[in-house]
Amino acid sequence: MISRSPSLIGARVTRVEDARLLTGRGRYVADLDAPGAVHVAFVRSPHAAAHVGRIDVTRALAEPGVVACLTAADLAPLARPIRAESRTRGYRATDLGALASGVVRHQGEAVAAVVAESRYVAEDAADLVGVDWEPLPAVTDPRAAAAAGPFVHADLGTNVILEREFRTGEVEPAFRAATLVVADRFRFHRHAAIAMENRACLAAWDTGRGDLTLHSTTQIPGMIRDALADILDLPGHRIRVVAPDVGGGFGMKTILYPEEVAVAAIARRLGRPVKWIGDRREDLLTSSQAWDEQVDAELAVDGVGHILGLRATVLCDVGAYSMYPWTASIEAVQVISFLPGPYRVPAYRGAVQAVATNKAPMGPYRGVGRPVSAFVVEGLLDRAARRLQLDPGEIRRRNFVRPDEAPYRSASGVVWDTATFAECLERACRIADYEGLRRQQQEARAAGRSFGIGIASYVELTGVGSAIPASPGADISTGTEGATVRVDASGTVTATFAIASQGQGHETTLAQVVAGTLGARLGDVRVVHGDTAAGPIGSGTYASRTAVIAGGAAVRAAEAVRDKALVIAAHLLEASASDLDVADGVISVRGAGDRRVTLREVARAAYAAGRRLPHGLEPGLEATRYYDPYFGTASGATHIAVVEIDRAVAAVRLHRYVIAEDCGRVINPLVVEGQTIGGLAQGVGAALLEEVVYDGGGQLLTGTLLDYLVPMATDMPPITVEHLDRPSPSTLGGFRGVGEGGTIGAPAAIANAVSDALAPLGIEITELPITPERLFQLLAVC
Amino acid sequence: MSEPVTVRLTVNGVAHEGRCEPRKLLVDFIREDLGLTGTHVGCEHGICGACTVLINGEAARSCLMLAVQANGAEIATVEGLATGGTLHPLQEAFREHHGLQCGFCTPGMLMTALDLLRVNPQPTEAEIREGISAVLCRCTGYHGIVKAVEAAAKVLVPAKRV
Amino acid sequence: MKPPKFDYHAPTTVDEAITLLSRYGDDAKLLAGGQSLMPLLNFRLARPAALIDLNRVEGLAGIREVDGQVRFGAMTRQRAIEFSPVVARRLPLLVEATKLVGHLPIRSRGTIGGSIAHADPAAEYPAVLAALDGEVVVRGPRGERVVKPADFFQTYLTTTLGRDEVLTEVRLPAMDGKAGWAFEEFSRRHGDFALVGIAAIVAGDGARCTMARLATAGAGPVPVRLRAAERILESQGLGDAAIEAAAARAAEIVEPDSDLHASAAYRKNLTRVLTERAVRRAVTRLGGR
The missing domain is CATH 3.30.365.10 (Aldehyde oxidase/xanthine dehydrogenase, molybdopterin binding domain)
Structure with missing residues (x-):
């Protein structure tokens, strides 16, 4: 029997995140400094539906402090449209460009991006961009829109993007046999997530290395990285997506937004860091x-x-x-x-x-x-x-x-x-x-x-x-997450995940899982997440999955590290691994508490190798494990x-x-x-x-x-x-x-x-x- | 006129001077010119309260004020609450009672609660709710925040008597 | 959501402000507490050529009692009013109304003059000004004039304030110490603009009503004195039937509009219910405290 520190799982511990967030030391996207960064303001459609005619950027470009003013035509060579495919029968995908070309389909859709030395100047210049709008009749009543045109996407020839039916048992006979049938028409009106932090991103293109770093207010850094590789036609390992401290998401930040593509493409084109800090008006108009x-x-x-x-x-x-x-x-x-x-x-x-x-x-x-x-x-x-x-x-x-x-x-x-x-x-x-x-x-x-x-x-x-895919038919995998648990030579533990946090406290809860499973002290475990360059492959945080899937991966990885630590400790203590207990970062021989080594000593042995490790044992003390529930x-x-x-x-x-x-x-x-x-x-x-x-x-x-x-x-x-x-x-x-x-x-x-x-x-x-x-x-x- | 102006003010006891356009919002001046990014921008129309700071001791929206208007003012931001690595009792209470999740509203919430406790050192639960209704939080449902302010009031009142 | 460019002036005297207003014609905005104007600037819904900031004008803030009036410098902060002992003593209705103006951090900056000059029909101060039949002092190049609320509010966000005039003072008659008062309002959330608000003051002698003052917020394009409802109380007293009749009359008088949050019919209903509640609560405070 091996005892762990199970009391950590289930303990009402205060959060490790809080120290920085309570003192104003959190780092949200808007807080990040990038030397030479320029700011984007988008020119957005005032119309719900319109043909986009000529876009005149000359006055905007003449404004002091303006660096560039780009339209769909400028970004087209750099970025493919976003397209969400699905295997679902009868589903119709829609193309969504980083900037709209030809037609805008909702109020607030962006048609141009103004890049300037400050957001103030970018907004001034955005006001000066002349767009020939040709308003189209707006489709707003879904019942009418399901039956007839006009069509939001003319090429689809319908407004019905998807139809699906579930059928179990004999429905009509059941209703005939009923003593009572109750019926109603229910109406649930449209809602918005209103994360307190608006959407924002910062893209930096390293012209020397040819790689892109995108800091974004996203819940799904892994999926954004994979999607950007396709859209920007870049190798995946050239793209790093980081979700730093993020001010709430609630699902709304689980989408690849056109602004993320636009900002990445503009950074590549300009060779300078590009920052877009969405404001509340943009959030209300354009967030899902x-x-x-x-x-x-x-x-x-x-x-x-x-x-x-x-x-x-x-x-x-x-x-x-x-x-x-x-x-x-x-x-x-x-x-x-x-x-x-x-x-x-x-x-x-x-x-x-x-x-x-x-x-x-x-x-x-x-x-x-x-x-x-x-x-x-x-x-x-x-x-x-x-x-x-x-x-x-x-x-x-x-x-x-x-x-x-x-x-x-x-x-x-x-x-x-x-x-x-x-x-x-x-x-x-x-x-x-x-x-x-x-x-x-x-x-x-x-x-x-x-x-x-x-x-x-x-x-x-x-x-x-x-x-079961988190989204039926969608061409993505959502069922797995990984965890890397590494004990360094100083005996502290770094646990790395591909999930991201928007306030859920994963740095605390996942540390509890790792520490509790491994037998480490809670304070010795640091959780790293939200950075595609940091750890295992995974998609992010959504669908009430992180505790289960990342938590399961954490259990597996921590168990693997613990088992190896016990083998090394048994060697050091000249005992049998099965006779050892591990708790609070100390491994001791059951019934002989003075025969003990610390996790730190075990880790030093693991990296020192040589005679301190059992013959044939691979050096190192880390494990990466994946979990699929x-x-x-x-x-x-x-x-x-x-x-x-x-x-x-x-x-x-x-x-x-x-x-x-x-x-x-x-x-x-x-x-x-x-x-x-x-x-x-x-x-x-x-x-x-x-x-x-x-x-x-x-x-x-x-x-x-x-x-x-x-x-x-x-x-x-x-x-x-x-x-x-x-x-x-x-x-x-x-x-x-x-x-x-x-x-x-x-x-x-x-x-x-x-x-x-x-x-x-x-x-x-x-x-x-x-x-x-x-x-x-x-x-x-x- | 619209030419850059000099702004001199004190933030958390430290004198600062900067130059900016007169249209620059105080919150942007604090964040960009002074590098104090603890104060957040959430709505820029005075509703969410994320940007709330103390101006001459009183909570106010820094998104609804021009930097130039703060000339000569004493401003307190979230960065000034903890002293020498020790959290302010209000911050400590927020941690203890899970009064924050994503942390984005937190700076404004803390400064608002501080002002509330100054004008009403022993508020009832209803008064706390009314006081912090000045700041929107989308994560906590306010439950932990109310408990934290209640707890902080208990700690702060005897401390003041000393 | 950053403000557009503007010329910024921070005059130190009212005369200087008036000169600047005259210079810019229609193209300048006075900046008082900024709690309404700054959002409009940030949304770029207001794009004045110049902003004339009254916050550095000397002597424009302060509360004093003169000849049975409480006089507020236009730049007196709502927060100062909320905590003023003079106001608590002389104008308890104003204190109650003040606590309904946004939230404390808004009231730290917001001013009484700004609120009245902005003339949002759903705001509390215009209703109090109307209920108390106070007056505003306005100064322009041609001198000073004193204006009654009925001659001040014209329609939504519009007053008779000239483009080169500055509202400098708000004068409210001190309330009769024996009068009862209440400000009742219904808003979607605490601190939101009222869907309807009712300011009520009553004075009485037993069941007799010697004086009633009722005014609305949110029930039309300008604050409305509900004189016909006041007369019902003054003639029929403060019994249940009279209060209900006055409230019913109040709902008939007002001509509210429909918007995103409330229909005209609902606002009429609120006018009736809140008038009744305001008067009842005012009655409980009769006779001083």
């Missing part, structure tokens, strides 16, 4: 948006609330382009993949159409499709419960996949390795004092107040391995939202919030709680505040943070989070992903709470966010 669906859904149940069938037709407005690498399928298909939720659904038909419009492109954003799935299926379950006079908790209990049924293949084909759904519900009800809340509700109703309790249960697939693992939770509605002013007040979740083996409770509550806040925004609004001409009406409203501290309720801590049986280390769940459950739970509060008035929420205006309209017709 999310969750824009209309869902017609019906649920068939028997007389006691058992689900017999579910069918849904989803219309997904994917905006102007199918973005690399995920394609427009990721959001659209996730909605129908996860509609069956954590329930036994014997018959299911889910169909989705992804429709292009002249709006900013859709991309993955925290939860990806599943906030919408949960809103729909949880809303339908509550409707059924109300009609059958069942408690909403009870109808869920009757339909959850049971623990003994796991592994369970869902109606859409997703495999749940475990099914702790009922346990999450019971735990959440207990924490919230559900019965007490119902009594409180009765008292409130008797007093004429609208008090509501909303339950939402969900399950998601996290740490998705190679069996293959299927991935189920993360689930139950959310309970408690709301009170001020009917007179049509306002929803979140009174309390409870989450019971199964995120597997917890690496660091502090971080898990932070991820969950942070995710919840974005779900609160989705439910009550946030909405991207375009007018009928494709003009963005929410172009400031006074109009696109993200939650403030005053919008958040008191929150209780508890973890089930059931190690996943199907992942190394037992970890499950926890990055997105908070966002998935909240819109559904809050919508259900509002419907519950207003049930005496017969109001059921079908549209999110529940703005005061929408609520006023609903109350006005009562």
